[in-house]
Amino acid sequence: MENLLYLLSNANTQWVLMGSLILGFASGVIGSFVLLKKQSLIGDAMAHATLPGVCLAFLVIGEKSTPIFLIGAAVTGLISTYLIQAIVKHSRIKTDAAIGVVLSVSFGLGIVLLTYITQNTSGDKSGIDEFIFGQAASMVRSDIQVIAVGSVVILLVSTLFFKELKVSIFDPLYAKGIGLPVNLLNGVLMALVVGIVVVGIQMVGVVLIAALLITPPLAARYWTDQLGRMSFLAGIIGALSGVFGTLISTIGNGLPTGPLIVLCASVIFLISLLLGTRKGLITKVVRHA
Protein backbone atom coordinates (compact mmCIF):
# COMPACT_ATOMS: atom_id res chain seq x y z
CA MET A 1 0.00 0.00 0.00
CA GLU A 2 2.79 2.40 0.96
CA ASN A 3 4.49 1.33 -2.21
CA LEU A 4 1.40 2.29 -4.20
CA LEU A 5 1.09 5.69 -2.54
CA TYR A 6 4.74 6.32 -3.18
CA LEU A 7 4.26 5.44 -6.82
CA LEU A 8 1.21 7.63 -7.17
CA SER A 9 3.09 10.62 -5.82
CA ASN A 10 5.78 10.08 -8.43
CA ALA A 11 5.43 12.65 -11.23
CA ASN A 12 6.43 10.21 -13.95
CA THR A 13 3.81 7.68 -12.81
CA GLN A 14 1.18 10.38 -12.83
CA TRP A 15 2.09 11.27 -16.40
CA VAL A 16 1.99 7.67 -17.53
CA LEU A 17 -1.38 7.10 -15.85
CA MET A 18 -2.76 10.21 -17.49
CA GLY A 19 -1.49 8.96 -20.85
CA SER A 20 -3.05 5.51 -20.46
CA LEU A 21 -6.34 7.09 -19.40
CA ILE A 22 -6.57 9.31 -22.48
CA LEU A 23 -5.35 6.58 -24.82
CA GLY A 24 -7.84 4.07 -23.39
CA PHE A 25 -10.69 6.55 -23.76
CA ALA A 26 -9.87 7.45 -27.36
CA SER A 27 -9.42 3.84 -28.44
CA GLY A 28 -12.73 2.84 -26.84
CA VAL A 29 -14.53 5.56 -28.78
CA ILE A 30 -12.88 4.78 -32.13
CA GLY A 31 -13.22 1.06 -31.46
CA SER A 32 -17.01 1.41 -31.32
CA PHE A 33 -17.11 2.57 -34.94
CA VAL A 34 -14.56 -0.03 -36.02
CA LEU A 35 -16.48 -2.84 -34.32
CA LEU A 36 -19.79 -1.85 -35.94
CA LYS A 37 -18.10 -1.56 -39.31
CA LYS A 38 -16.81 -5.10 -38.71
CA GLN A 39 -13.21 -4.04 -39.29
CA SER A 40 -11.69 -5.00 -35.94
CA LEU A 41 -9.38 -7.55 -37.54
CA ILE A 42 -8.06 -5.06 -40.06
CA GLY A 43 -7.04 -2.95 -37.06
CA ASP A 44 -5.25 -5.99 -35.64
CA ALA A 45 -3.33 -6.62 -38.87
CA MET A 46 -2.44 -2.96 -39.09
CA ALA A 47 -1.13 -2.99 -35.52
CA HIS A 48 1.13 -5.97 -36.18
CA ALA A 49 2.33 -4.30 -39.37
CA THR A 50 3.64 -1.30 -37.45
CA LEU A 51 6.50 -3.35 -35.98
CA PRO A 52 8.60 -3.53 -39.18
CA GLY A 53 8.01 0.21 -39.55
CA VAL A 54 9.47 0.91 -36.11
CA CYS A 55 12.48 -1.35 -36.82
CA LEU A 56 13.13 0.17 -40.26
CA ALA A 57 12.96 3.64 -38.72
CA PHE A 58 15.61 2.57 -36.19
CA LEU A 59 17.82 1.11 -38.91
CA VAL A 60 17.59 4.30 -40.96
CA ILE A 61 18.40 6.81 -38.22
CA GLY A 62 20.44 4.47 -36.01
CA GLU A 63 19.12 5.68 -32.67
CA LYS A 64 15.99 5.72 -30.53
CA SER A 65 13.58 8.50 -31.46
CA THR A 66 9.89 8.15 -30.68
CA PRO A 67 8.55 10.58 -33.34
CA ILE A 68 10.57 8.89 -36.12
CA PHE A 69 9.49 5.44 -34.87
CA LEU A 70 5.87 6.50 -35.02
CA ILE A 71 6.25 7.82 -38.57
CA GLY A 72 7.74 4.46 -39.58
CA ALA A 73 4.88 2.68 -37.80
CA ALA A 74 2.26 4.77 -39.56
CA VAL A 75 3.80 4.14 -42.98
CA THR A 76 3.92 0.33 -42.71
CA GLY A 77 0.55 0.27 -40.93
CA LEU A 78 -1.06 2.14 -43.82
CA ILE A 79 0.71 -0.04 -46.39
CA SER A 80 -0.76 -3.13 -44.71
CA THR A 81 -4.36 -1.87 -44.93
CA TYR A 82 -3.75 -0.94 -48.54
CA LEU A 83 -2.38 -4.43 -49.21
CA ILE A 84 -5.38 -6.11 -47.61
CA GLN A 85 -7.78 -4.11 -49.78
CA ALA A 86 -5.68 -4.69 -52.90
CA ILE A 87 -5.54 -8.45 -52.32
CA VAL A 88 -9.31 -8.66 -51.87
CA LYS A 89 -9.95 -6.51 -54.93
CA HIS A 90 -7.54 -8.17 -57.36
CA SER A 91 -7.63 -11.84 -56.37
CA ARG A 92 -10.10 -14.49 -55.31
CA ILE A 93 -8.81 -14.34 -51.73
CA LYS A 94 -11.44 -13.28 -49.21
CA THR A 95 -10.96 -10.60 -46.56
CA ASP A 96 -10.29 -12.96 -43.62
CA ALA A 97 -7.52 -14.79 -45.45
CA ALA A 98 -6.04 -11.53 -46.77
CA ILE A 99 -5.92 -10.17 -43.21
CA GLY A 100 -4.26 -13.38 -42.00
CA VAL A 101 -1.59 -13.27 -44.71
CA VAL A 102 -0.75 -9.59 -44.26
CA LEU A 103 -0.73 -9.85 -40.46
CA SER A 104 1.61 -12.83 -40.28
CA VAL A 105 3.97 -11.69 -43.02
CA SER A 106 4.40 -8.22 -41.59
CA PHE A 107 4.79 -9.43 -38.01
CA GLY A 108 7.30 -12.05 -39.16
CA LEU A 109 9.26 -9.35 -40.97
CA GLY A 110 9.09 -7.19 -37.85
CA ILE A 111 10.48 -9.93 -35.61
CA VAL A 112 13.32 -10.69 -38.05
CA LEU A 113 14.27 -7.00 -38.19
CA LEU A 114 14.00 -6.68 -34.41
CA THR A 115 16.27 -9.66 -33.82
CA TYR A 116 18.75 -8.28 -36.33
CA ILE A 117 18.76 -4.94 -34.54
CA THR A 118 19.28 -6.36 -31.06
CA GLN A 119 22.11 -8.64 -32.21
CA ASN A 120 23.95 -6.68 -34.87
CA THR A 121 23.65 -2.95 -34.39
CA SER A 122 25.40 -0.61 -32.01
CA GLY A 123 23.90 2.46 -30.39
CA ASP A 124 21.14 2.84 -27.83
CA LYS A 125 18.51 0.30 -28.70
CA SER A 126 17.03 -0.01 -25.23
CA GLY A 127 13.29 -0.12 -25.29
CA ILE A 128 12.83 -1.03 -28.93
CA ASP A 129 11.84 -4.62 -28.12
CA GLU A 130 9.25 -3.23 -25.73
CA PHE A 131 7.18 -2.22 -28.74
CA ILE A 132 6.02 -5.84 -28.89
CA PHE A 133 4.13 -5.96 -25.58
CA GLY A 134 4.38 -2.35 -24.43
CA GLN A 135 6.12 -0.98 -21.38
CA ALA A 136 4.56 2.01 -19.71
CA ALA A 137 7.29 2.26 -17.08
CA SER A 138 9.95 3.01 -19.68
CA MET A 139 8.01 5.90 -21.15
CA VAL A 140 9.13 9.45 -20.64
CA ARG A 141 7.22 12.70 -20.53
CA SER A 142 7.59 13.44 -24.24
CA ASP A 143 6.20 9.98 -25.11
CA ILE A 144 3.13 10.73 -23.02
CA GLN A 145 2.71 14.09 -24.72
CA VAL A 146 2.59 12.33 -28.09
CA ILE A 147 -0.12 9.98 -26.77
CA ALA A 148 -2.14 12.80 -25.20
CA VAL A 149 -2.06 15.12 -28.20
CA GLY A 150 -2.71 12.26 -30.64
CA SER A 151 -5.63 10.90 -28.64
CA VAL A 152 -7.26 14.32 -28.21
CA VAL A 153 -7.01 15.03 -31.95
CA ILE A 154 -8.48 11.59 -32.72
CA LEU A 155 -11.35 12.21 -30.29
CA LEU A 156 -12.07 15.62 -31.80
CA VAL A 157 -12.17 14.25 -35.35
CA SER A 158 -14.48 11.40 -34.37
CA THR A 159 -16.82 13.80 -32.55
CA LEU A 160 -16.87 16.11 -35.54
CA PHE A 161 -17.75 13.27 -37.93
CA PHE A 162 -20.01 11.40 -35.48
CA LYS A 163 -23.26 11.74 -37.40
CA GLU A 164 -21.66 11.09 -40.79
CA LEU A 165 -19.77 8.03 -39.53
CA LYS A 166 -22.96 6.71 -37.95
CA VAL A 167 -25.07 6.81 -41.10
CA SER A 168 -22.27 5.62 -43.38
CA ILE A 169 -21.67 2.57 -41.18
CA PHE A 170 -25.34 1.77 -40.57
CA ASP A 171 -26.53 2.29 -44.15
CA PRO A 172 -23.68 3.03 -46.56
CA LEU A 173 -25.88 2.98 -49.68
CA TYR A 174 -28.29 5.48 -48.22
CA ALA A 175 -25.43 7.66 -47.01
CA LYS A 176 -24.02 7.70 -50.52
CA GLY A 177 -27.50 8.47 -51.85
CA ILE A 178 -27.79 11.66 -49.78
CA GLY A 179 -24.45 12.74 -51.16
CA LEU A 180 -22.14 11.94 -48.25
CA PRO A 181 -18.55 11.16 -49.28
CA VAL A 182 -18.71 7.60 -47.94
CA ASN A 183 -15.32 6.56 -49.30
CA LEU A 184 -13.70 9.59 -47.71
CA LEU A 185 -15.42 8.80 -44.41
CA ASN A 186 -14.08 5.23 -44.56
CA GLY A 187 -10.67 6.77 -45.10
CA VAL A 188 -11.14 9.06 -42.10
CA LEU A 189 -12.04 6.09 -39.91
CA MET A 190 -9.02 4.14 -41.17
CA ALA A 191 -6.79 7.15 -40.45
CA LEU A 192 -8.20 7.35 -36.92
CA VAL A 193 -7.41 3.68 -36.35
CA VAL A 194 -3.87 4.11 -37.66
CA GLY A 195 -3.56 7.14 -35.38
CA ILE A 196 -4.64 5.23 -32.26
CA VAL A 197 -2.47 2.23 -33.06
CA VAL A 198 0.58 4.37 -33.72
CA VAL A 199 0.36 6.50 -30.57
CA GLY A 200 -0.62 3.48 -28.49
CA ILE A 201 1.94 0.82 -29.46
CA GLN A 202 4.67 2.08 -27.13
CA MET A 203 2.38 1.65 -24.15
CA VAL A 204 0.27 -1.36 -25.17
CA GLY A 205 2.48 -3.06 -27.78
CA VAL A 206 1.79 -4.08 -31.38
CA VAL A 207 0.49 -7.52 -30.47
CA LEU A 208 -2.35 -6.39 -28.22
CA ILE A 209 -3.23 -2.80 -29.11
CA ALA A 210 -6.09 -4.07 -31.29
CA ALA A 211 -7.69 -5.62 -28.19
CA LEU A 212 -7.95 -2.12 -26.74
CA LEU A 213 -9.96 -1.18 -29.82
CA ILE A 214 -12.18 -4.27 -29.73
CA THR A 215 -12.86 -5.21 -26.11
CA PRO A 216 -14.17 -1.94 -24.57
CA PRO A 217 -16.88 -1.39 -27.22
CA LEU A 218 -17.85 -5.08 -27.04
CA ALA A 219 -18.37 -4.66 -23.30
CA ALA A 220 -20.21 -1.36 -23.74
CA ARG A 221 -22.66 -2.89 -26.21
CA TYR A 222 -24.06 -4.99 -23.34
CA TRP A 223 -25.18 -1.85 -21.51
CA THR A 224 -26.79 0.34 -24.16
CA ASP A 225 -28.61 0.38 -27.51
CA GLN A 226 -27.47 3.87 -28.46
CA LEU A 227 -24.30 4.48 -30.47
CA GLY A 228 -23.54 7.76 -28.67
CA ARG A 229 -23.75 6.19 -25.23
CA MET A 230 -22.00 3.06 -26.41
CA SER A 231 -18.93 4.91 -27.66
CA PHE A 232 -18.79 7.09 -24.53
CA LEU A 233 -19.10 4.05 -22.27
CA ALA A 234 -16.48 2.21 -24.34
CA GLY A 235 -14.25 5.22 -23.76
CA ILE A 236 -14.75 4.98 -19.99
CA ILE A 237 -14.07 1.23 -20.02
CA GLY A 238 -10.95 1.76 -22.14
CA ALA A 239 -9.76 4.49 -19.76
CA LEU A 240 -10.33 2.31 -16.68
CA SER A 241 -8.51 -0.61 -18.29
CA GLY A 242 -5.65 1.66 -19.27
CA VAL A 243 -5.25 3.11 -15.78
CA PHE A 244 -5.51 -0.20 -13.89
CA GLY A 245 -3.32 -2.08 -16.34
CA THR A 246 -0.64 0.58 -16.13
CA LEU A 247 -0.86 0.69 -12.35
CA ILE A 248 -0.44 -3.08 -11.95
CA SER A 249 2.37 -3.06 -14.49
CA THR A 250 4.17 -0.28 -12.62
CA ILE A 251 3.80 -1.99 -9.24
CA GLY A 252 4.77 -5.34 -10.72
CA ASN A 253 8.29 -4.23 -11.62
CA GLY A 254 8.47 -4.70 -15.35
CA LEU A 255 5.36 -6.75 -15.98
CA PRO A 256 4.43 -5.83 -19.57
CA THR A 257 1.76 -3.13 -19.68
CA GLY A 258 -0.16 -4.16 -22.79
CA PRO A 259 -1.24 -7.61 -21.62
CA LEU A 260 -2.31 -6.21 -18.24
CA ILE A 261 -4.41 -3.46 -19.86
CA VAL A 262 -6.03 -6.06 -22.10
CA LEU A 263 -6.69 -8.38 -19.14
CA CYS A 264 -8.37 -5.52 -17.26
CA ALA A 265 -10.56 -4.76 -20.29
CA SER A 266 -11.41 -8.47 -20.59
CA VAL A 267 -12.52 -8.64 -16.95
CA ILE A 268 -14.87 -5.71 -17.58
CA PHE A 269 -16.07 -7.46 -20.75
CA LEU A 270 -16.81 -10.69 -18.83
CA ILE A 271 -18.77 -8.77 -16.18
CA SER A 272 -20.72 -7.02 -18.96
CA LEU A 273 -21.37 -10.28 -20.80
CA LEU A 274 -22.92 -11.73 -17.65
CA LEU A 275 -24.60 -8.73 -16.04
CA GLY A 276 -25.14 -6.23 -18.88
CA THR A 277 -28.62 -4.70 -18.92
CA ARG A 278 -28.88 -5.37 -22.68
CA LYS A 279 -28.70 -9.09 -23.40
CA GLY A 280 -26.34 -9.88 -20.51
CA LEU A 281 -26.51 -13.67 -20.00
CA ILE A 282 -27.51 -13.64 -16.32
CA THR A 283 -29.76 -10.63 -16.84
CA LYS A 284 -31.63 -12.51 -19.55
CA VAL A 285 -32.11 -15.57 -17.34
CA VAL A 286 -33.31 -13.49 -14.40
CA ARG A 287 -35.79 -11.54 -16.55
CA HIS A 288 -37.24 -14.69 -18.05
CA ALA A 289 -37.55 -16.39 -14.64
Add this chain to the structure above:
Amino acid sequence: MHALQVNNISVTYEKQPVLEGVQFNIPEGTLTGIIGPNGAGKSTLIKAILHLIPRLSGEVTVYGKPYKQQRKLIGYVPQRSEVDWDFPTNALDVVLMGRYGHIGMFKRPNKKEVQFAYECLEKVGMKAFANRQISQLSGGQQQRVFLARALAQDAQIYFMDEPFAGVDAATEKAIMKLLQEWKEQGKTVLVVHHDLQTVRDYFDNCLLLNKKPIECGPTEKVFTLNNLEKTYGGAISFLGNSPMLVQKG
Protein backbone atom coordinates in the same frame (compact mmCIF):
# COMPACT_ATOMS: atom_id res chain seq x y z
CA MET B 1 -42.22 17.90 -67.94
CA HIS B 2 -40.21 14.78 -67.35
CA ALA B 3 -39.21 14.39 -63.74
CA LEU B 4 -36.61 11.83 -64.70
CA GLN B 5 -34.80 11.05 -67.93
CA VAL B 6 -32.53 8.04 -68.09
CA ASN B 7 -30.28 7.80 -71.10
CA ASN B 8 -28.41 4.68 -72.21
CA ILE B 9 -27.40 3.20 -68.83
CA SER B 10 -25.19 0.13 -69.06
CA VAL B 11 -23.74 -1.75 -66.11
CA THR B 12 -21.48 -4.79 -66.04
CA TYR B 13 -20.57 -6.98 -63.10
CA GLU B 14 -17.42 -9.07 -63.41
CA LYS B 15 -17.50 -8.52 -67.16
CA GLN B 16 -21.08 -9.86 -67.44
CA PRO B 17 -23.61 -7.30 -68.70
CA VAL B 18 -26.29 -6.64 -66.07
CA LEU B 19 -27.98 -3.72 -67.81
CA GLU B 20 -27.67 -2.82 -71.48
CA GLY B 21 -28.63 0.55 -72.92
CA VAL B 22 -31.49 1.26 -70.53
CA GLN B 23 -33.36 4.34 -71.64
CA PHE B 24 -36.69 5.77 -70.48
CA ASN B 25 -38.48 8.91 -69.29
CA ILE B 26 -40.76 9.27 -66.29
CA PRO B 27 -43.43 12.01 -66.22
CA GLU B 28 -43.83 14.12 -63.09
CA GLY B 29 -46.40 12.98 -60.53
CA THR B 30 -46.55 9.32 -61.51
CA LEU B 31 -46.20 6.09 -59.57
CA THR B 32 -44.01 3.76 -61.60
CA GLY B 33 -43.61 0.07 -60.92
CA ILE B 34 -40.32 -1.41 -62.09
CA ILE B 35 -41.27 -4.95 -63.08
CA GLY B 36 -39.16 -7.86 -64.23
CA PRO B 37 -37.95 -11.38 -63.35
CA ASN B 38 -35.23 -12.15 -60.80
CA GLY B 39 -31.87 -11.07 -62.11
CA ALA B 40 -33.41 -8.56 -64.51
CA GLY B 41 -31.32 -5.81 -62.93
CA LYS B 42 -34.13 -3.89 -61.19
CA SER B 43 -32.19 -3.00 -58.02
CA THR B 44 -29.05 -2.47 -60.07
CA LEU B 45 -30.92 0.02 -62.24
CA ILE B 46 -31.98 2.07 -59.20
CA LYS B 47 -28.45 2.03 -57.81
CA ALA B 48 -27.02 3.04 -61.18
CA ILE B 49 -29.47 5.92 -61.51
CA LEU B 50 -28.57 7.11 -58.00
CA HIS B 51 -24.83 6.93 -58.81
CA LEU B 52 -24.29 4.35 -56.05
CA ILE B 53 -22.47 1.88 -58.31
CA PRO B 54 -20.14 2.40 -61.27
CA ARG B 55 -21.76 2.62 -64.70
CA LEU B 56 -20.22 1.66 -68.00
CA SER B 57 -22.24 4.42 -69.63
CA GLY B 58 -25.37 6.45 -69.12
CA GLU B 59 -26.73 9.84 -68.11
CA VAL B 60 -29.45 10.76 -65.66
CA THR B 61 -31.35 14.01 -65.86
CA VAL B 62 -33.66 15.22 -63.11
CA TYR B 63 -36.08 18.02 -64.04
CA GLY B 64 -33.88 18.83 -67.00
CA LYS B 65 -30.62 19.14 -65.06
CA PRO B 66 -27.79 16.66 -64.46
CA TYR B 67 -28.33 14.30 -61.52
CA LYS B 68 -25.46 15.64 -59.42
CA GLN B 69 -26.95 19.13 -59.29
CA GLN B 70 -30.34 17.77 -58.21
CA ARG B 71 -29.31 15.27 -55.55
CA LYS B 72 -31.32 17.08 -52.85
CA LEU B 73 -34.53 16.31 -54.77
CA ILE B 74 -33.93 12.57 -54.57
CA GLY B 75 -35.10 10.21 -51.84
CA TYR B 76 -34.03 6.58 -51.59
CA VAL B 77 -35.48 3.67 -49.64
CA PRO B 78 -33.00 0.75 -49.84
CA GLN B 79 -34.00 -2.87 -49.38
CA ARG B 80 -34.56 -3.65 -45.73
CA SER B 81 -32.09 -6.54 -45.92
CA GLU B 82 -29.22 -4.24 -46.85
CA VAL B 83 -28.63 -2.82 -43.38
CA ASP B 84 -27.55 -4.28 -40.04
CA TRP B 85 -30.66 -4.08 -37.86
CA ASP B 86 -28.58 -4.94 -34.80
CA PHE B 87 -26.92 -1.54 -35.05
CA PRO B 88 -27.18 0.34 -31.74
CA THR B 89 -29.79 2.93 -32.64
CA ASN B 90 -33.53 3.55 -32.30
CA ALA B 91 -36.35 4.32 -34.73
CA LEU B 92 -36.26 8.09 -34.17
CA ASP B 93 -32.54 8.19 -34.85
CA VAL B 94 -32.94 6.36 -38.16
CA VAL B 95 -35.65 8.80 -39.22
CA LEU B 96 -33.38 11.71 -38.28
CA MET B 97 -30.85 10.36 -40.77
CA GLY B 98 -33.34 11.53 -43.40
CA ARG B 99 -32.54 15.09 -42.31
CA TYR B 100 -28.74 14.73 -42.50
CA GLY B 101 -28.64 15.94 -46.10
CA HIS B 102 -30.46 19.13 -45.03
CA ILE B 103 -28.57 19.68 -41.78
CA GLY B 104 -25.15 19.60 -43.47
CA MET B 105 -21.82 18.24 -42.32
CA PHE B 106 -20.60 18.56 -38.72
CA LYS B 107 -23.88 19.93 -37.33
CA ARG B 108 -26.23 18.15 -34.95
CA PRO B 109 -30.00 17.94 -35.55
CA ASN B 110 -31.82 20.69 -33.60
CA LYS B 111 -35.19 20.56 -31.83
CA LYS B 112 -37.07 21.46 -34.99
CA GLU B 113 -35.50 18.56 -36.86
CA VAL B 114 -36.33 16.15 -34.02
CA GLN B 115 -39.91 17.43 -33.96
CA PHE B 116 -40.18 16.87 -37.71
CA ALA B 117 -38.82 13.34 -37.35
CA TYR B 118 -41.53 12.61 -34.75
CA GLU B 119 -44.17 13.88 -37.18
CA CYS B 120 -42.84 11.59 -39.91
CA LEU B 121 -43.01 8.62 -37.54
CA GLU B 122 -46.57 9.58 -36.65
CA LYS B 123 -47.55 9.65 -40.34
CA VAL B 124 -46.59 5.98 -40.72
CA GLY B 125 -48.18 5.06 -37.38
CA MET B 126 -44.88 4.47 -35.61
CA LYS B 127 -44.71 7.34 -33.11
CA ALA B 128 -45.17 4.98 -30.18
CA PHE B 129 -42.04 3.12 -31.25
CA ALA B 130 -39.76 6.16 -31.55
CA ASN B 131 -37.41 5.03 -28.78
CA ARG B 132 -37.51 1.34 -29.65
CA GLN B 133 -34.20 -0.31 -30.55
CA ILE B 134 -34.51 -1.11 -34.27
CA SER B 135 -33.77 -4.84 -33.90
CA GLN B 136 -36.89 -5.14 -31.73
CA LEU B 137 -39.19 -4.00 -34.55
CA SER B 138 -41.03 -6.40 -36.85
CA GLY B 139 -40.20 -6.48 -40.56
CA GLY B 140 -43.19 -4.30 -41.38
CA GLN B 141 -42.31 -1.82 -38.64
CA GLN B 142 -38.74 -1.61 -39.89
CA GLN B 143 -40.04 -0.87 -43.37
CA ARG B 144 -42.24 1.89 -41.95
CA VAL B 145 -39.24 3.41 -40.20
CA PHE B 146 -37.49 3.49 -43.57
CA LEU B 147 -40.60 5.10 -45.01
CA ALA B 148 -40.60 7.73 -42.27
CA ARG B 149 -36.96 8.42 -43.04
CA ALA B 150 -37.86 8.95 -46.70
CA LEU B 151 -40.64 11.32 -45.57
CA ALA B 152 -38.14 13.21 -43.44
CA GLN B 153 -35.95 13.64 -46.48
CA ASP B 154 -38.75 15.67 -48.11
CA ALA B 155 -37.69 14.76 -51.65
CA GLN B 156 -39.38 15.26 -55.03
CA ILE B 157 -38.52 11.90 -56.58
CA TYR B 158 -38.44 8.71 -54.54
CA PHE B 159 -36.79 5.42 -55.41
CA MET B 160 -37.95 2.42 -53.37
CA ASP B 161 -36.35 -1.00 -53.57
CA GLU B 162 -38.94 -3.71 -52.86
CA PRO B 163 -40.74 -1.90 -50.05
CA PHE B 164 -43.44 -4.59 -49.99
CA ALA B 165 -41.09 -7.53 -49.48
CA GLY B 166 -41.92 -9.43 -46.30
CA VAL B 167 -44.27 -6.86 -44.77
CA ASP B 168 -47.70 -7.38 -43.19
CA ALA B 169 -50.95 -6.29 -44.85
CA ALA B 170 -51.30 -3.20 -42.63
CA THR B 171 -47.85 -1.98 -43.61
CA GLU B 172 -48.57 -2.61 -47.28
CA LYS B 173 -51.67 -0.44 -46.95
CA ALA B 174 -49.73 2.27 -45.10
CA ILE B 175 -47.11 2.33 -47.83
CA MET B 176 -49.73 2.63 -50.58
CA LYS B 177 -51.51 5.43 -48.73
CA LEU B 178 -48.26 7.35 -48.51
CA LEU B 179 -47.46 6.75 -52.18
CA GLN B 180 -50.89 8.10 -53.17
CA GLU B 181 -50.32 11.17 -51.01
CA TRP B 182 -46.97 11.77 -52.65
CA LYS B 183 -48.54 11.45 -56.07
CA GLU B 184 -51.23 14.00 -55.16
CA GLN B 185 -48.47 16.38 -54.05
CA GLY B 186 -46.92 16.05 -57.51
CA LYS B 187 -44.07 13.86 -56.36
CA THR B 188 -42.72 11.09 -58.54
CA VAL B 189 -42.14 7.58 -57.22
CA LEU B 190 -40.35 4.59 -58.74
CA VAL B 191 -40.83 1.26 -56.98
CA VAL B 192 -39.11 -2.07 -57.63
CA HIS B 193 -42.05 -4.44 -57.40
CA HIS B 194 -42.48 -8.21 -57.47
CA ASP B 195 -46.16 -8.97 -57.12
CA LEU B 196 -47.63 -8.89 -60.64
CA GLN B 197 -51.19 -9.19 -59.31
CA THR B 198 -51.15 -5.78 -57.61
CA VAL B 199 -49.42 -3.84 -60.40
CA ARG B 200 -52.67 -2.54 -61.93
CA ASP B 201 -54.02 -1.40 -58.57
CA TYR B 202 -50.85 0.26 -57.35
CA PHE B 203 -49.12 1.89 -60.32
CA ASP B 204 -50.29 4.19 -63.08
CA ASN B 205 -47.00 3.79 -64.90
CA CYS B 206 -44.80 0.77 -65.59
CA LEU B 207 -41.26 -0.01 -66.60
CA LEU B 208 -40.90 -3.60 -67.79
CA LEU B 209 -37.25 -4.57 -67.54
CA ASN B 210 -35.13 -7.57 -68.36
CA LYS B 211 -31.56 -6.32 -68.69
CA LYS B 212 -32.96 -4.03 -71.39
CA PRO B 213 -36.13 -1.98 -71.06
CA ILE B 214 -38.97 -3.94 -72.71
CA GLU B 215 -41.59 -1.22 -72.42
CA CYS B 216 -42.18 1.93 -70.40
CA GLY B 217 -45.44 3.88 -70.22
CA PRO B 218 -48.92 4.04 -68.70
CA THR B 219 -49.89 0.77 -67.04
CA GLU B 220 -53.04 0.19 -69.08
CA LYS B 221 -51.05 0.40 -72.32
CA VAL B 222 -47.87 -1.36 -71.30
CA PHE B 223 -48.96 -4.01 -68.84
CA THR B 224 -50.18 -6.54 -71.40
CA LEU B 225 -49.77 -10.29 -71.74
CA ASN B 226 -47.67 -9.83 -74.83
CA ASN B 227 -45.22 -7.46 -73.10
CA LEU B 228 -45.09 -9.58 -69.95
CA GLU B 229 -44.25 -12.64 -72.05
CA LYS B 230 -41.40 -10.68 -73.60
CA THR B 231 -40.21 -9.63 -70.14
CA TYR B 232 -40.51 -12.99 -68.42
CA GLY B 233 -39.70 -15.20 -71.37
CA GLY B 234 -43.12 -16.71 -71.95
CA ALA B 235 -43.91 -18.05 -68.51
CA ILE B 236 -47.00 -15.90 -68.00
CA SER B 237 -50.73 -16.37 -68.24
CA PHE B 238 -53.69 -14.22 -67.25
CA LEU B 239 -56.16 -15.45 -64.69
CA GLY B 240 -59.22 -13.32 -65.18
CA ASN B 241 -57.84 -9.83 -65.15
CA SER B 242 -54.57 -10.37 -63.29
CA PRO B 243 -51.43 -11.97 -64.66
CA MET B 244 -49.95 -15.07 -63.04
CA LEU B 245 -46.46 -16.40 -63.21
CA VAL B 246 -46.52 -19.95 -64.52
CA GLN B 247 -43.67 -22.36 -63.91
CA LYS B 248 -42.07 -23.55 -67.10
CA GLY B 249 -42.12 -27.24 -67.95
